[in-house]
Amino acid sequence: MAETVADTRRLITKPQNLNDAYGPPSNFLDDVSNPQTVGVGRGRFTTYEIRVKTNLPIFKLKESTVRRKYSDFEWLRSELERESKVVVPPLPGKAFLRQLPFRGDDGIFDDNFIEERKQGLEQFINKVAGHPLAQNERCLHMFLQDEIIDKSYTPSKIRHA
């Protein structure tokens, strides 16, 4: 029985421009590294180096490096939760127990702990910085590329660098 054979030929497409085919893909790379503990005594805190390399036009700087501490990440997270519709991923733990005195180890300045926290922060910032909606938020750009975070800034959306 002759059934009509369906036409399964591909639809006509535009040939790809060679520049597009072989050009560098639009991309970004976030690194959290080089933790350093600064200060003495009760005023001590640990900062982490955050390096961004990108060719996405929405970022003002193609390469940038800043130092941030854990509470800065907390600030970024709460800003994003409030300002954007993004479901913001969780941060690595706040480690309240480690802040109590009379511990056997170095508490929140323990090397292993800092290493684990550093990896958690890197995962967090990669998830957030790659999110198309989070990329529109002024707070993210300030966090990643401005020297100092101005916590009294006016939240706004960024269209294009």
Place this chain on the structure above:
Amino acid sequence: MSFFGFGQSVDVDILLNDADSRKRAEHKTEDGKKDKYFLFYDGETVSGKVSLALKNPNKRLEHQGIKVEFIGQIELYYDRGNHHEFVSLVKDLARPGEVTQSQAFDFEFTHVEKPYESYTGQNVKLRYFLRATISRRLNDVVKEMDIVVHTLSTYPELNSSIKMEVGIEDCLHIEFEYNKSKYHLKDVIVGKIYFLLVRIKIKHMEIDIIKRETTGTGPNVYHENDTIAKYEIMDGAPVRGESIPIRLFLAGYELTPTMRDINKKFSVRYYLNLVLIDEEERRYFKQQEVVLWRKGDIVRKSMSHQAAIASQRFEGTAPLGEARTPGQLSDGSSRQ
């Protein structure tokens, strides 16, 4: 399904006159099993006999009347008590009296209207069946026989392609195209996805077929979504200017025709969902409705064996120059 009632003194059976030649079709039952039932189309006559076999030939069967009904009804699972009958035909076979020996009663429902296709879904069921009833004082003897009805359509006159440009500002712009908006159940979805702008790290892309069954009206509308198929069309990260082809054969999936507002009780609609997934498992998607319809087979009605062979021979010598794009044929062609 049959109820024998108290003191099963009689076996009731419903037999169709064209049981030998009529095709059977598979249909899913409520508990997911697949059974074969006789297949009917709109307008076809339903004729047969109701046969009564007395278990004990010496015992007479007193009754208040014997009848056979042809029923088409919609049953909403959350409201089982109320069956909405949209087709109800009755034929009285015997007046109140006695049955002294096993016998058969002929019946014929001519050119019965069967406006909707049989459907068994998650929350609603539409079925057609014959029901023979022997009325008695205490309890009736009832025998039901389900049949399956298919509704056929011809190639639609207008079947434009679906072509759209969608995206997220400055991040991802794609143009997708599907070759038709109306597909028959054994059709192929041919399409393409063209990337105009890619600034996110895409991991892969897939097409899902989603069935949405809607029951209830007004404030009590309930949608049940079911993903019938997931078909990966791209693995890896695309760049600007790339075109990804789509070729999705529908015959491999359990689909029904699109059913819109059947008897104002329920709808079954189908959607193509294009899903892109990035490195962080974020999903970007675009849903588009497609209309599914049932194409008639070449040998549509039950024919005698010889007539069936004759038509097969005729089809086998059809010229090679047949058009390869059924969608471009005009309506009412001999494709039926």
